[in-house]
Amino acid sequence: MGKAYGHPLDPITAEEISLAAAACKEKATALGISSLRFNTITLQEPAKQTLIAWQHAGCPADALPPREAFCILQTPTAVEALVRLSGGPSKVISWAEMEGVQPLATPEDCELAEALAKADPEVQRILSEVYGIEDIAMVACDPWSVHLPPMAGRLIQTFMYQRGGSLDDNHYAHPLDFVPIVDLDKGKVVRIDRPYGDSPPQIPSTNMNYHRDLCEVPFRSDIKPLDIVQPQGACWTIEGNLIKWQRWQIRMSFNYREGLVLHDVAYDDAGKLRPIVHRMSLVEMAVPYADPNEPYTRKCAFDVGDYGLGNCTNSLELGCDCLGNIHYFDAVLNNSKGEPVALKKAVCMHEEDSGIMWKHLEYRTGHAEVRRSRRLVLSFICTVVNYEYAFYYYFAQDGTISYEIKLTGELSTNLVSPGENPAAPDWGTLVAPGVNAQYHQHMFSMRIDPAVDDAQGGAGLVVAEVDAVAVPEGPDNTAGNAFTVLETDLLTESEAQRVCNASSGRYWKIKNPASRHPATGKPVAYKLMPMAGPLLLAAPSSGIAKRGAFATKALWVTPHQDLERWPAGDYPMQHAGGDGLAKWTAANRSLAGADPVIWHTFGATHVPRPEDFPVMPCEVVGFMLKPFGFFEYNPARDLPPGSNKASMLANGSCCANGSANGSANGTTNRTANGTANGTAH
Template identity: 55%
Template structure:
């Protein structure tokens, strides 16, 4: 592949941008691909060219490609193909493109579907969509900062108000503008970005979040014009205290701590997983993965081999939305809210991982091929990390009569990627365990989004925490929504699943509970969508069970199932009348269940602004039947972040997530047949002389 010219800043953020030498992809090149494999670089390039050729024919002079990705085949077609042992009709490969038309009135958007199965890819459909604004890509973010810093009015304002003339020391964080509803819209049209402004002090690598300005810039990305600014009536003092995290600056300003000795992950025989393209097998687990610009990592056909056959558990799983509402009610911060999936795209925000830093051990990396705004492929070489790791104790029992001990350690397969959304990092980790259960963990880290203290505000901000003199970090929340298209022993999606809620309660005192110790678990099945809109309740040990009434456990005779074990999750604090709660309705409850539909993918709408913004609250208002149906489980979970000084300048990892655990799915503990044996590289520490191996090494 020959490299194409790209913005240096963008390259540093997203890695190598490249395009294939061949313009079109042929049917021969696609024959070896699975229908769910992400688009190749050649296919991205071919889809882009097909759109440009079509645009030329209909008189469009300028295109900007927002996204080019695989149009996944309908679920029914995929189930039929897999049921045939991949010998039946193979679903056609298609590319779904969202194309901006900057030269057209209103800067309209076209949704194009490209057929990649023919020798010369052609346009299947080209639908113009009026009144919508697509997501802000990483290229948009880079361009937005450049436009703001190049604007003559902004440069003059910075000089006159703050004495700033060196624009290389200025930073602009672009956020999609929060006016998503017409009745509360400051700007009636345009692709509006609000840029929070910061300053670097003394060094080009200085942490700019330590030095916020009281300046908010509103920018129309379609026209490239600055529309408006916001600032306090009188210019405040810019916080000057430095808070750096870049290694050379930390070493210079604080020095590194000493005494930390290496911990090495050694796998002398290599890993236990096997990889065939995007298909993975590991110690009874089987799955397929893909990657796209919006969701990032996606899991398909997750199953567990049990008694000689792979039993399906999940058809498809991914993170489909995030909302980060801030809690400062004063203008302009009442509009400070990010929908990170629809606004920016987790895939577009993904960064290339570093061996020995982000993941340890024997690593398998999966690349991601996305697109530039010119419709060419963009490669992220190490987008997804896969490795296996020790997970502590799996099970243990000591027969005290004989002092015989049996113990097995757990290990897990880990697949992860990390997305950087302006100041925050989100690490998305999926774990598959020896005992046949699945865990999803989101790790939150990165920098706090800071602002100046409001005029007249004392040293203890009402809606935040003081990080340094004059520097406020506002309270906010993070909510994540995962879409779980469950299978649970149903490979065809036609038998139907049922979702229920299980609560534990104390029994009342009485003849059946004379000593007051009794409690029991009560299970309630959901019949319709409205019944299944639920909240977590740790006091009742609440879990939700997805079960297959057509498959029975051989021991208990009850339907096999998996339970969704949620983490304690706070409510969304925004008032129901506010746009955060209306658009982010998915975060107001922790469980939603819908009958499967190919068209219901995005719980907060397809676009950040305009178009059909109907989401999960609109779908579930239909109150459709969900008992004994092909169902999708939507789980929302999150945290409230009241910042601490210890979160500054980069916050230690905060975790939130959930477990999917088998309930009467297997006939016993799947980890009972793990072979015993201690880890042979472990050493006993010798007081005063370090470990045995270290002492031996010191003599060499």
């Protein structure tokens, strides 16, 4: 029997993973199954209404919802198993075979694919006879899921590279021109694509490194230390996985597929804890490449569903990515044997200065009031083969939630295809002599289950589209200067399939008609402010558009269903498409009086630059959730005046003398509270 747990959303523990694995092994033995691999063991979250009912009852410790583990097994047929973890001995309570699907590729699957490719006799022959490569250790095989699979099986394609004399060399500077496909179930290479046959172009030989021991350019010598110091510590308190910071309250969890998940996000408004988001996470990515030449038509990864963000998360023990007073959260995953695998320092939490929150100088008196802003940052970083994705949630003191993804890491490179101009490829950019980086997109899908001032978790919320529109000239607009705001409620799933419109400043409001603002009389709301950009550029009839229909719209809204979690379907790997949002919204369900779930698509269309190589500076995409008539007035009006003692330079900086002039009691605050950003909270 597993030990007691404190909250239904506490992440699964190492002990629980072991208990679930033991129960599944016992069940498999009873069914006569001799081959069993564990793809996934994770927490089965309680149904939304079960969780809310427990919260409304006061979160009684003696009436916790049942604790269960959701497992995906390979026998080799995929099996979904549900294991009871509480209320008695661990036991499998459901066991369902899932024919015709492929569970995501685990890190062990990717390592196995590379090992199988390197061990294949034909791969070794090609390396030796065609490329003159005898040392297999100097070969790297990047494992990718297979879009538009050319055959049945559990397939991984491996893009091939050579390392330039060192295991630390950047192999993306030396692409090879053949692509083996490995069948993991058969344990062998089943196909090799060779666009140039036995006469490929010469392997690009220029080394392009970023490794500290191999970088070909000298490091800069003009950088002086910049330290982040919080002598009184950070402002948060932590109770298990519940975070309290300033007026914010946030519960977090972590799993194999979504990585970091936020739950029950709320803001303390004058002593009242007001819900904003019930659950929020990144639920899918589509990364399609634009090269129409074979075999690159198969180059498209759905990184959440194909690999899992949690599975690909960095342990920040391997390199600190935050500054200041840091708190880390660990996670636990599983391996193919069903054993727990600790992921130390998976999630980073810190505070940071984020510039001016607000300021006004009364020019008549010369009096200035200014407050600096700080924000809470929750982040984690994934390595998905060549790319790094750094995910950041920001919580501001004025009630704003921002979300950013920073794209960095390595471009996936290749040789120019036959028939293309080797000096000017049609479908990519030469980032080094002979090294082609193909055009591609990164399309992200965010699932937001809002709870705007609604303790029921979102029942009855309304999503509306808002555009600023010009008013035609006429009797009521003789000067032609008038414009107004057009707000349209989205009342069906088809109406709620929307695109961005930067020219009208389009955003989407999440309104609660049951809660009204005291001044405007209108429903309190939060607005989703998108970062306008291209949606999926692949043809509507393409396999990419069929699998990644979610990326054809910037906004989708569906009525909440516990089982509707993945916009490209539960098992997108090698799927033909048509699952997920495309399937659910075909019924065009009503959103009137519903508990709406918002699916927001955003991303980047990447035309690579030489400056993105050999390692890519961060490209940033994201969006904001901003209060709109949610608070009575500016909720950051109460920030205390203060100054930054570390910035009080002897040369008469503004921080040395401006605080006394610019804020009431400035001298008192500078003396008593003169820590970084006036930390008196």
